[in-house]
Amino acid sequence: MLPHPTPHTLHPTPGLFITGTGTGVGKTIVTGALAAILRQRGVDVGVMKPFETGVAPGNASLEGSDAGFLQRMAGTADEPEIVCPVRLAAPAAPLVAAALEGREIHLSPVLDAFRELCRRHEFVLVEGAGGLAVPIRVQTLSPESGGRGARAI
Numbered sequence: 675m676l677p678h679p680t681p682h683t684l685h686p687t688p689g690l691f692i693t694g695t696g697t698g699v700g701k702t703i704v705t706g707a708l709a710a711i712l713r714q715r716g717v718d719v720g721v722m723k724p725f726e727t728g729v730a731p732g733n734a735s736l737e738g739s740d741a742g743f744l745q746r747m748a749g750t751a752d753e754p755e756i757v758c759p760v761r762l763a764a765p766a767a768p769l770v771a772a773a774l775e776g777r778e779i780h781l782s783p784v785l786d787a788f789r790e791l792c793r794r795h796e797f798v799l800v801e802g803a804g805g806l807a808v809p810i811r812v813q814t815l816s817p818e819s820g821g822r823g824a825r826a827i
């Protein structure tokens with residue numbers, strides 16, 4: 675008899691979703707440190723910051739952003755659109771920053787990017803936006819989107 679599909683068999687790439695109580699609590703530092711340690715141990719680690727606010731959306735590079743820092747720590751060269759698919763200018767919660775730009779955040783490109791990183795790498799680290807309860811869309815919290823398939827710490 676075939677086993678029932680489990681989250682593990684659907685997303686066989688191990689990973690961690692790093693969240694916290696809010697902004698400025700050290701998520702980026704912790705995620706970057708984990709990426710550097712894994713890399714040093716020879717693990718091909720991919721990183722993702724699915725939603726980042728307070729950054730220039732048109733900026734093709736991730737320079738100066740959390741996503742850029744994580745990518746430097748991991749030593750990866752994935753496209754900015756995959757590492758940080760939702761970039762918004764206002765330094766606010768993604769839901770608010772998107773509304774200020776008259777945009778709505780769609781989750782399917784974010785999940786596609788996450789799956790692509792899982793395909794490319796042995797391990798994937800995802801840094802959440804703001805705190806655990808930061809709204810991305812009405813009725814969608816951050817860990818339910820970018821971190822799907824990863825364990826929360």
Ligand SMILES: Nc1ncnc2c1ncn2[C@@H]1O[C@H](COP(=O)(O)OP(=O)(O)O)[C@@H](O)[C@H]1O
Pocket residue numbers: 694696697698699700701702703704740
């Ligand atoms: N353990 C720590 N000791 C001292 N400073 C820290 C520590 N962790 C983070 N910081 C500093 O706190 C600030 C916010 O950390 P950051 O990782 O960017 O938080 P977040 O990603 O949660 O917004 C940064 O300036 C960082 O250098």
Ligand SMILES: [Mg+2]
Pocket residue numbers: 701702740801
């Ligand atoms: Mg951060």
